[in-house]
Amino acid sequence: MGGPRDPAERCSCRNTDCLERPLRRLFEGLATGVAACPWPFVLLPLLLSGGLGAGFFFLPQRQANDIEGQFTPTWGPAKAERDVVRRYFPTDDSARFSAPRLPTEGAYAALIAVASDGTSVLGPAAWPEVLRLDEAVRDPSYERLCARSNGSCASPNPLLPRRGDEPRPAPQTLRFPVHDGVFLGAALGGVDTRDGQVLSARALKLVYYLREDGPESEHSRQSLQGFQRNISSKLSELHLASIQVTYFTSLSRQQEFEGNTKSVIPLFSITYFLTITFAIVSCLR
Structure with missing residues (x-):
């Protein structure tokens, strides 16, 4: 049986080493074990870290990068309300497409044409280039998958002619923001008006909707995706001098989100490796 505890080891107001002393003895014993047999303490953390880190190889098959699923509640009321809209206001992208009836953003490619040198996109120099741009986007793939209304592809902009022989819209004949019952606030940008009449417009937006209901969504x-790969070369071939074009699609935000994920994981892995290495090297001193 052990003798009575030394009064110097008891905790009191005068003695505050009652916790430090047993911890010091514990770590002294651990240090003795590490010094006597260091290799298990060196190899085991490396093997354990390597084994756990190997799970990153399966990340592409198991990752969930859907931007809606990541940033919205799983059972949020907005999703239930969207289902109600889909049930009572169904869409038919093949015959009766209507952008205001879409419960989501839809599948689309959008281009914004901005007139150069402060001119108007409705001017005689810029408007023919807008028509050439529209013709370049309407390739066979688009004509096959475009959202249709009244037997033809939905117009990307209400000011574009439905027939090739229609004249250029004269700015003084247009009313803004509503012209002949059509809202032009989303079609024209940088508009200069006088008494409700359009004098000039710096930008024009073209939105090309594709069908996303049924098996054609894929x-x-x-x-x-093909549009994103080829649009830069098409713009170069057009040699547009009077307008500048920017573009984005309904996939742009999702692709940007996935790109951020791919750029963060390597940095996280490097940080994790350096932290473990520093901890192991520190124990060897």
Whole structure:
């Protein structure tokens, strides 16, 4: 049996080493074990870290990068309300497409044409280039998958002619923001008006909707991916001098989100490796 505890080891107001002394003895014993047999303490953390880190190889198959699923509640009321809209206001992208009836953003490619040198996009120099741009986007893939209304592809802009022989819209004949019952606030930008009449407009927006209902949704997605790959070369071939064009699609935000994920994981892995290495090297001193 052990003798009575030394009064110097008891906790009191005068003695505050009652916790430090046993911890010091514990770590002295651990240090003795590490010094006597260091290799298990060196190899085991490395093997354990390598084994756990190997799970990153399966990340592409198991990752959840859907931007809606990541940033919205799983059972949020907005999703239930959207289902109600889909039930009572169904869409038919193949015959009766209507952008205001879409419960989501839809599948689309959008281009914004901005007139150069402060001119108007409705001017005689810029308008023919807008028509050439529209013709370049309407390739066979788009004509096959476009959202249709009244037997033809939905117009990307209400000011674009439905027939090739229609004249250029004269700015003084247009009313803003509503012209002949059509809202132009989303079609024109940088508008200069006088008494409600359009004098000039710096920018014009073109939105090309594709069908996303039924089995054609995947084909529309592939078509948008092809649009993103080829649009830069098409713009270069057009040699546009009077307008500048920017573009984005309904996939742009999702692709940007996925790109951020791919750029963060390597940095996280490097930080994790350096932290473990520093901890192991510190124990060897």
